[in-house]
Amino acid sequence: MLGNQFQTNINPVVITGEELTLQDVVNVAKNKATVTLGTGVIEQIRHERNALLDITKNSAPIYGVTRGVGANKNIEVPKNLISEYQTRILLSHCIGTGPFFSEEIVRAVMVTRANSLAKGRTGVQPEILEMYVDMLNYEIHPLTPSQGSIGAGDLGPMAEMGLAFIGKGEVSFQGEVVPTKQAFEQVGLTPITLGPKDGLILCSHNAVSIGHGTLLLDRYAALLDHADMAYALSLEAFRGNVTPLHHKPNELRQHQGQARCTKNIVAYLEDSFLWEKGIQRGVQDPISYRSAVQVHGACRDVLSFAADGMNIELNSVGDNPLLLLEEDRLISHGNFHIQTIAMRFDFLGIQSSSLANMIQNRFQRLMSPEFSNLPKFLTSDPGLSNGFSTLQKTYTALAAEIRHLANPGCLDALPVANGVEDHATMGPFVIQKMEKIIEKLEMMIGIELMVAAQAIDLLDKPKLGKGTEVAYQCIRRYIPKLENDRVLRQDIEQAHNIIKNRFILEDLCSIEKVEPKLS
Numbered sequence: 001m002l003g004n005q006f007q008t009n010i011n012p013v014v015i016t017g018e019e020l021t022l023q024d025v026v027n028v029a030k031n032k033a034t035v036t037l038g039t040g041v042i043e044q045i046r047h048e049r050n051a052l053l054d055i056t057k058n059s060a061p062i063y064g065v066t067r068g069v070g071a072n073k074n075i076e077v078p079k080n081l082i083s084e085y086q087t088r089i090l091l092s093h094c095i096g097t098g099p100f101f102s103e104e105i106v107r108a109v110m111v112t113r114a115n116s117l118a119k120g121r122t123g124v125q126p127e128i129l130e131m132y133v134d135m136l137n138y139e140i141h142p143l144t145p146s147q148g149s150i151g152a153g154d155l156g157p158m159a160e161m162g163l164a165f166i167g168k169g170e171v172s173f174q175g176e177v178v179p180t181k182q183a184f185e186q187v188g189l190t191p192i193t194l195g196p197k198d199g200l201i202l203c204s205h206n207a208v209s210i211g212h213g214t215l216l217l218d219r220y221a222a223l224l225d226h227a228d229m230a231y232a233l234s235l236e237a238f239r240g241n242v243t244p245l246h247h248k249p250n251e252l253r254q255h256q257g258q259a260r261c262t263k264n265i266v267a268y269l270e271d272s273f274l275w276e277k278g279i280q281r282g283v284q285d286p287i288s289y290r291s292a293v294q295v296h297g298a299c300r301d302v303l304s305f306a307a308d309g310m311n312i313e314l315n316s317v318g319d320n321p322l323l324l325l326e327e328d329r330l331i332s333h334g335n336f337h338i339q340t341i342a343m344r345f346d347f348l349g350i351q352s353s354s355l356a357n358m359i360q361n362r363f364q365r366l367m368s369p370e371f372s373n374l375p376k377f378l379t380s381d382p383g384l385s386n387g388f389s390t391l392q393k394t395y396t397a398l399a400a401e402i403r404h405l406a407n408p409g410c411l412d413a414l415p416v417a418n419g420v421e422d423h424a425t426m427g428p429f430v431i432q433k434m435e436k437i438i439e440k441l442e443m444m445i446g447i448e449l450m451v452a453a454q455a456i457d458l459l460d461k462p463k464l465g466k467g468t469e470v471a472y473q474c475i476r477r478y479i480p481k482l483e484n485d486r487v488l489r490q491d492i493e494q495a496h497n498i499i500k501n502r503f504i505l506e507d508l509c510s511i512e513k514v515e516p517k518l519s
Contacts, residue, residue, distance in 0.1 A: 013111065014038050015133070017119025020111070020314045022307060025214040028136065029108040035136045037129070041118045045126045051325055052123030056082065056196045062330050063321050064089065064200040070417035086199030087166065093159035093203045096145030101157070101212070103172055106141045108211030109161065112314060116205060122319045123330070124201050127192050131165055138187045140164070141172040142180070144208075150413050151427025153318075153336045154208035162202030167191030201319060206338045209427035210313050213345060216434055217307050220348070223442055224299055226499050227355065228261055230448040231292045232268040233468045234362050237455030238372055240285045242274050244293060257300030261293040268467030281373060288361035295358050302351045306344040313341055342410035342425040345434050352437050353406035356399040359444050363395055366455055378454045378482070385485050388451055394492065395447055398440045405437050446495030449475050449504075457481045467508060474504045 010031045013024045016038035027033040052065075059079070061067050066082065068075040069089060077085045101109070114132035117124050135141070142164040148156020163169030164180045168191075173183040184191065192198075235242075245266050250259045273279060284290055318338070321330040365371040367378055367388060379387025413424035453475040456464070464472055478494045498504060 012036055015111070015115050015118045016041060017115055017117075018315055020115040022214050022217060022310060022314070025108050025111055025211060025314070026218045028111040029104045029211070029215055032107070032139065035111060035114065035133050037118060037133060042126050042130070044120055045118070045124060045129055048120055048123050048323055048325065049125060051328070052196060052323060052330070055329060060329065062197075063332055064204075065197045065321075065330070069200065071420050073420065083193075083195050086194040086196065089199035090159055090162050090166070090194070090202055093155045094163065096148035096156035096160045098145050098147035101144045101146050101208075103141045105212050105215060106144050106161070106172075107136060108215050109144065109157075109207045110136055110141075110211075112211040112214070113158075113205055113207035115314060116207065116317060116319070117201070119315065119317050121317045121323050122201055123197050123323045125192065125195055125198050128165060128198060128201065131189070131192060134187075134189055135164065138183075138189070139173065140180075140183050140187070140189075143170045143172065143177065146432065147428070149208060149428045150416065151206065151209060151338060151342060151410075151425035151429070152413075152421060152423075153204035153320075154206050154428060155203050157208045157428070158205055159203035162199070165192050165202060166194060204319065204336065206313075206318055206336065206341075206427060209338060209341060209425075209431050210310065212428070212435075213306075213341065213431045214310055214314070216345075216431065216438060217303065217310060219438055220303055222502050222505060223438060223445065223499065224261075224296065224303065225264065225505055226442075226445050226449075226502075227296055227299075227359075228264040229268055229467060229471050229504060230359070230445045230452065231289075231296065231362070232265045232465065233452040233456070233471055234366060234448060235265075235289060235292075236269070236272060236274055236462070236464060236468055237374075237452045237459070238285065238289060238362075238366055239274070239279055239281050239459075240289045241280045241282070242269070243284075244290050245269075250293075255297055255301060256304070257302075258293050258297030260300055261296040265293065268471075269465035270467070271463065272465035272468065273462040274465075286361065286365050286371065288358045288365060292358065292362075295354055299348075299351050299355050302344070302348045306341075306348050309340050309344050313338065337423070337425060338427050339410065339425050342427045342430045345430045346408040346410050349406040349430075349434050349437050350408070352434075352441055353399075353403045356402040356441055356444055359448055360395055360399040363392065363448065363451060366451060367392070372455070374455055374458055378451065378458060380458065380483065387482065387485075388454065388488075391447065391451070391488060391492075395444055398444050402437050402440050402444075405433050405440075409433050442499040443492065443496045446497075446499045447492060449498070450479055450491060450495045453479070454482055470507045471504050474498060474507050478503075 010033045012034045117129045142161040144157050144161045167181045171180050171183050250262050318335045320336050321332050375382045377387030377389040379385040409426045409430040413426050415422040479491045
């Protein structure tokens with residue numbers, strides 16, 4: 001479950017391989033929390049390294065160490081080339097394209113990878129693990145392309161990140177893009193000479209999908225609190241029924257997401273005029289108002305499902321081959337395959353489309369006099385003013401784009417490496433697709449708040465709830481009431497920024513009894 005993982009805390013993050021949380025990743029990535037290695041981690045990693053070196057000397061067939069990789073898995077690597085071959089692996093996998101990841105995402109990737117190495121069973125050179133920690137703490141961020149992986153070990157992006165470890169490539173450092181060696185010289189770091197398995201370790205891991213995905217879970221959790229708030233303000237604007245928020249339906253259908261949404265919305269509507277007798281205008285409202293907690297709650301259930309999987313993945317070993325000290329050998333396995341993560345994010349995208357559809361329908365009902373008893377298109381001058389009529393094109397297009405992006409991506413991989421690698425998860429594509437969905441959904445939620453605030457003004461601003469009053473005031477701080485036709489693009493951008501920067505949630509934290517918990 002999500003909860004305290006997303007409360008701000010910038011204490012140093014201790015890497016042990018066992019206890020990294022979603023919030024830890026967020027703190028390192030966004031708040032630039034420092035990173036330290038847990039007690040005994042380096043000693044264990046050094047012990048495992050020595051074991052790997054001993055096994056390698058015996059010339060046993062080991063994938064990516066004494067044998068090739070991919071379609072070359074059966075090609076023997078000459079003993080005198082074992083270390084050099086690791087550099088060849090790293091360089092040959094630098095096939096990334098597309099824009100570079102932001103520094104936040106790069107930091108999330110780095111701390112994720114550091115933690116997986118700290119868990120052990122890889123045989124990694126200890127200096128590589130220490131370099132991850134040093135680069136994070138010195139804020140040296142390798143330029144890492146966002147494309148070049150099919151989600152079976154994020155090879156392209158991870159290989160280009162790995163260039164920094166051997167002093168190659170470029171990094172972002174102190175606000176500038178500089179050669180890696182220049183940044184290293186300034187802070188006193190020394191490039192690493194790769195040995196057995198090191199090149200494979202640097203490029204073959206799903207840290208790109210895991211780190212980036214973790215940041216999106218944090219963002220999505222905040223989005224859902226905003227969605228609950230937008231619905232609450234819309235319900236007031238619609239003068240809708242509050243019976244769907246009654247505790248009894250939730251007691252009789254105990255889905256945690258639905259219960260969490262209901263609790264949030266009831267808190268936001270505390271002391272609202274909606275609780276007064278005779279306010280409601282009909283026996284029951286359209287489903288987009290009546291079943292909001294069921295749809296919003298389903299999003300929370302899927303979010304928890306995704307977060308549960310990510311919590312496991314953050315503290316797992318995905319490296320292939322796997323070092324078994326107790327058996328004195330390395331074995332091939334399939335933990336690099338993160339289908340369970342890709343599938344959960346695809347699921348989250350599908351449910352997000354359902355949410356977008358419901359928000360779109362609430363827009364339509366609120367702007368229609370037949371449903372809301374408010375002026376058409378929420379203008380004080382119907383007929384001569386267009387009001388929000390043209391805004392319908394914007395949110396309809398956004399909902400359609402979200403629906404398209406919700407198509408599952410984890411089903412689209414094709415065989416590669418001459419058929420040896422004949423299945424993949426498309427993890428990075430699924431994660432990046434989800435980021436686009438979040439961006440568009442944030443905009444829709446911002447627009448709903450803007451539209452609801454306009455309707456509230458047309459009602460001569462009745463007494464709002466403790467939470468919805470905060471939301472209304474936040475909207476009006478940045479977006480004035482629509483009195484006459486004007487360019488709405490700036491208003492839409494402001495509404496989006498309010499959601500993206502979490503302004504309403506920040507304001508809510510100062511209101512007694514209204515404490516949004518991202519769960």
